[in-house]
Amino acid sequence: GDAGNGTVPTPLTNYLDTQYFGEISIGFPAQIFNVVFDTGSANLWVPSQRCSPFSTACFTHSRYDSSKSQSYVENGTGFSIQYASGSVRGFLSEDVVMVGGIPVVQVFAEATSLSAMPFIFAKFDGVLGMGYPDTAVDGITPVFDRIMSQQVLEEEVFSVYYSRDPQRSPGGELVLGGTDPNYYTGSFNYVHTRELGKWEVTVKGVAVGRKTLFCSEGCAAVIDTGSSYITGPASSVTLLMKTIGAQLDESGYKVNCDSVKALPSLTFHMGGQEYSLTQEDYVLWQPQIQGDVCVVTFRALDVPPPTGPVWILGATFIARYYTEFDRRNNRIGFATAA
Numbered sequence: 566g567d568a569g570n571g572t573v574p575t576p577l578t579n580y581l582d583t584q585y586f587g588e589i590s591i592g593f594p595a596q597i598f599n600v601v602f603d604t605g606s607a608n609l610w611v612p613s614q615r616c617s618p619f620s621t622a623c624f625t626h627s628r629y630d631s632s633k634s635q636s637y638v639e640n641g642t643g644f645s646i647q648y649a650s651g652s653v654r655g656f657l658s659e660d661v662v663m664v665g666g667i668p669v670v671q672v673f674a675e676a677t678s679l680s681a682m683p684f685i686f687a688k689f690d691g692v693l694g695m696g697y698p699d700t701a702v703d704g705i706t707p708v709f710d711r712i713m714s715q716q717v718l719e720e721e722v723f724s725v726y727y728s729r730d731p732q733r734s735p736g737g738e739l740v741l742g743g744t745d746p747n748y749y750t751g752s753f754n755y756v757h758t759r760e761l762g763k764w765e766v767t768v769k770g771v772a773v774g775r776k777t778l779f780c781s782e783g784c785a786a787v788i789d790t791g792s793s794y795i796t797g798p799a800s801s802v803t804l805l806m807k808t809i810g811a812q813l814d815e816s817g818y819k820v821n822c823d824s825v826k827a828l829p830s831l832t833f834h835m836g837g838q839e840y841s842l843t844q845e846d847y848v849l850w851q852p853q854i855q856g857d858v859c860v861v862t863f864r865a866l867d868v869p870p871p872t873g874p875v876w877i878l879g880a881t882f883i884a885r886y887y888t889e890f891d892r893r894n895n896r897i898g899f900a901t902a903a
């Protein structure tokens with residue numbers, strides 16, 4: 566139901582606490598897609614009906630068929646986006662996109678080739694970038710900017726709730742134009758974005774327990790709804806994981822499950838507030854045949870300059886702190902998730 570601010574919230578599906586996605590439709594009659602609402606990027610792309618038959622990632626997902634949409638407008642400009650983890654290539658098209666009950670005429674990309682890695686693991690079909698226009702490939706006006714220019718939102722903000730327990734329903738919620746008090750307690754604390762055009766803030770300290778180990782002079786962090794984990798510069802994350810006794814293996818950092826309760830909290834100091842994650846927040850218990858495996862949801866990632874070095878606070882962080890992205894005031898608000 567309406568979160569009381571004129572837009573219909575979009576319920577999200579939570580897949581294993583690592584992928585959160587919701588439904589949009591493109592075209593008339595409506596073609597439905599599951600997309601990640603990704604604050605770390607600013608383009609909309611979905612797999613194309615014209616996907617190459619060799620792209621497995623394409624064939625296991627819903628595909629847009631322009632020949633079946635009465636509202637389709639041809640564009641044809643080439644498109645490619647290079648993620649740290651993979652690449653998407655295709656061409657631009659224009660059609661009516663429905664997000665949170667709001668229709669927008671939108672230029673988006675039809676993906677004709679998706680790198681197998683990582684998209685064969687994706688439960689979602691495509692990505693709807695919620696980033697600033699500056700980060701949009703091909704200078705395409707992003708969806709949220711098109712919605713803001715319609716003057717239908719009560720506030721020029723959007724908010725994200727990610728559930729922590731995959732069984733809980735809904736797995737999450739996106740609200741355009743406001744926040745949903747059902748999913749947070751207490752008040753919001755705000756952090757201004759570091760520079761215009763990115764959902765990036767300054768962290769003034771990263772602590773293990775009460776000991777600040779890095780960033781006391783300030784470092785950059787992207788609040789990224791499209792990333793699963795928390796990533797940081799390899800030197801920092803390696804030391805952080807060593808401090809909590811996590812071991813690195815081919816699929817990431819792990820701890821002994823019976824030592825989890827004794828793990829210290831990890832705290833990010835932002836905007837005058839301490840944002841702590843307890844082991845409940847940052848350890849994923851994965852029951853496996855040979856016994857439970859406890860995955861620490863931190864990864865070392867050296868993002869090359871000029872973007873990096875940078876921390877990325879993804880779903881692990883957002884599941885604990887309900888997040889409001891405020892385009893009007895270029896700030897991000899955090900409240901304790903309910």
Ligand SMILES: CC(C)(C)OC(=O)N[C@@H]1CNC[C@H](C(=O)N(Cc2cccc(Cl)c2Cl)C2CC2)C1
Nearest residue numbers: 601603605606647648683684686687791792793
């Ligand atoms: C420089 C620029 C291209 C803008 O950088 C980005 O766009 N950077 C994006 C920032 N947000 C996360 C994006 C990402 O890694 N994936 C892949 C992914 C993430 C989690 C789980 C899975 Cl399975 C997958 Cl496939 C897309 C889903 C959003 C990259």
